[in-house]
Amino acid sequence: MRFPGHPPSLAGNSRQRTPRPQQLCVSAGTASAPSDIVEPVATSSASEADILAVGRDLAAALPGASRNPLKAIDDKAMDLASQDAEMRAALFRFVDVVPACRSLDDLARHLSGFLEEVGDRPPSLQVAMRMSESKAGRQALGAAAAAGVKHMAHRFIVGETPREATGVLEDLWRKGVATSVDLLGEATVTTAEADRYAVRCAEALDGLVDVYRSLPERPALEADSAGRIPRENLSVKVSALTPLLRADAPELGKRDAAVRLRDLLRRARELDAHLHIDMESFDSREAVTDLVLELLSEDEFREGPSAGLVLQAYLRDSPELCERIVTWAQATPRGYPLLVRLVKGAYWDHEIVEARQHGWQSPVFEVKADSDRNFEALTRRLLEARPAVRVAIASHNLRSIAHALAANRAMGGDDGDVEVQVLRGLGDDLQAALAKRGLRVRTYCPVGDLVAGMAYLVRRLLENTSNESFLHEQAAGRSLDDLLAAP
Numbered sequence: 183m184r185f186p187g188h189p190p191s192l193a194g195n196s197r198q199r200t201p202r203p204q205q206l207c208v209s210a211g212t213a214s215a216p217s218d219i220v221e222p223v224a225t226s227s228a229s230e231a232d233i234l235a236v237g238r239d240l241a242a243a244l245p246g247a248s249r250n251p252l253k254a255i256d257d258k259a260m261d262l263a264s265q266d267a268e269m270r271a272a273l274f275r276f277v278d279v280v281p282a283c284r285s286l287d288d289l290a291r292h293l294s295g296f297l298e299e300v301g302d303r304p305p306s307l308q309v310a311m312r313m314s315e316s317k318a319g320r321q322a323l324g325a326a327a328a329a330g331v332k333h334m335a336h337r338f339i340v341g342e343t344p345r346e347a348t349g350v351l352e353d354l355w356r357k358g359v360a361t362s363v364d365l366l367g368e369a370t371v372t373t374a375e376a377d378r379y380a381v382r383c384a385e386a387l388d389g390l391v392d393v394y395r396s397l398p399e400r401p402a403l404e405a406d407s408a409g410r411i412p413r414e415n416l417s418v419k420v421s422a423l424t425p426l427l428r429a430d431a432p433e434l435g436k437r438d439a440a441v442r443l444r445d446l447l448r449r450a451r452e453l454d455a456h457l458h459i460d461m462e463s464f465d466s467r468e469a470v471t472d473l474v475l476e477l478l479s480e481d482e483f484r485e486g487p488s489a490g491l492v493l494q495a496y497l498r499d500s501p502e503l504c505e506r507i508v509t510w511a512q513a514t515p516r517g518y519p520l521l522v523r524l525v526k527g528a529y530w531d532h533e534i535v536e537a538r539q540h541g542w543q544s545p546v547f548e549v550k551a552d553s554d555r556n557f558e559a560l561t562r563r564l565l566e567a568r569p570a571v572r573v574a575i576a577s578h579n580l581r582s583i584a585h586a587l588a589a590n591r592a593m594g595g596d597d598g599d600v601e602v603q604v605l606r607g608l609g610d611d612l613q614a615a616l617a618k619r620g621l622r623v624r625t626y627c628p629v630g631d632l633v634a635g636m637a638y639l640v641r642r643l644l645e646n647t648s649n650e651s652f653l654h655e656q657a658a659g660r661s662l663d664d665l666l667a668a669p
């Protein structure tokens with residue numbers, strides 16, 4: 183199985199990619215391309231004072247400062263990983279092999295093997311290395327390491343099966359939080375795997391109806407000015423719906439995935455549930471976007487189901503894609519407006535390394551502030567495109583969220599017409615603050631076992647150990663004013 187978004191040095195890079203026109207040749211190792219943000223056509227913007235006020239108000243609603251999300255998940259490993267590149271690589275290599283290890287002894291041997299590659303080991307790791315020299319020590323070390331990885335994974339994954347996740351989903355709803363369930367599993371390599379994933383998705387849709395049927399009303403989560411918002415919401419990945427998704431033959435992957443995705447859209451329509459199609463790495467971006475827009479253009483899906491796709495603001499050409507999506511939505515009236523989930527993008531390291539390997543200009547911005555500024559420009563463009571689209575702002579960055587809420591108000595929009603989305607385990611405090619302020623918040627809840635969740639877990643670890651991430655800066659104690667400053 184290949185894991186998109188994996189540190190490429192660990193996972194290798196099996197997909198071929200044909201350079202696109204925008205992938206201009208640059209010399210390998212080019213540090214940073216100049217900022218080339220094309221401002222989409224958007225007119226209204228909020229003042230910095232308004233953005234600050236919204237940000238401060240949300241910050242005031244955060245649960246106690248002691249519950250900082252990074253500290254909660256680190257178990258020391260996170261701190262170590264963010265300080266030292268060799269340690270980071272060792273940790274990721276280890277997390278990667280955990281599901282394949284057959285015994286505690288095996289696990290301990292792998293751990294000590296990876297740690298051997300770390301030059302400057304802190305005392306705690308020296309102890310771990312010494313433990314791995316005896317059989318009894320390896321048992322203890324293996325058990326501690328396995329528990330540590332499981333503990334980290336369970337911060338992000340709500341259950342091994344949808345049934346196991348029921349309690350969490352119910353609890354969130356009662357607290358004023360909607361969810362999108364994601365069945366872990368991506369980049370399938372056989373037709374049987376793709377079929378199995380599609381069946382699991384259909385079963386999950388049925389299961390979600392059972393979960394949400396008897397829960398109390400939550401008006402803020404169930405409707406906006408465009409109408410009803412389904413309670414049941416499932417996120418799916420196209421790479422899990424076909425083994426044929428390849429950049430060099432996009433039509434083949436699209437055709438194969440379309441059969442399974444069409445069935446899922448039908449099931450979602452019958453159940454009146456929402457189906458969201460996640461976005462993955464750049465090499466499948468066009469195929470996924472085309473597939474979603476083509477299927478949703480079919481007559482049978484005009485009235486439903488509620489459905490959506492993802493726009494990644496870290497992509498240099500995302501303003502053009504945004505225009506394409508808006509134009510499509512305006513020309514294709516639907517019973518439920520297309521929901522656009524705006525994200526920065528989860529495959530940044532992967533895209534950078536892959537582009538450098540090929541000597542291409544990376545398709546993603548290389549300066550964090552460029553992604554942040556583009557995110558804000560796209561936010562405004564999408565908000566202005568309503569009612570043809572619904573907008574979901576998926577971020578843990580208080581500034582990005584405050585900007586969206588303030589921009590919406592500046593346009594005369596109702597707070598209920600913006601949805602904020604967070605990831606389970608990373609956005610828990612933010613989710614509580616948003617719900618406390620009566621805003622619509624949806625938490626993305628992955629479900630599945632550790633093996634299927636490894637790619638997901640590694641992406642979350644990569645994000646959290648990046649010195650440039652908002653959560654990292656927040657955990658490092660940056661002042662609120664700094665955190666809310668314009669990018």
Ligand SMILES: Cc1cc2nc3c(=O)[nH]c(=O)nc-3n(C[C@H](O)[C@H](O)[C@H](O)COP(=O)(O)OP(=O)(O)OC[C@H]3O[C@@H](n4cnc5c(N)ncnc54)[C@H](O)[C@@H]3O)c2cc1C
Nearest residue numbers: 460461525526527528548549550553577578579603651652
């Ligand atoms: C509910 C939900 C659903 C999501 N679904 C998807 C999805 O379908 N597809 C997907 O790709 N992602 C998805 N994501 C992940 C998202 O793309 C981000 O990776 C994540 O939310 C971190 O961004 P942030 O705004 O929270 O944090 P921030 O810390 O503000 O931003 C971090 C992001 O900035 C970008 N970045 C980091 N360093 C640099 C740099 N040097 N130059 C330029 N840009 C940089 C990267 O995109 C990185 O993830 C989802 C996130 C959420 C909350």
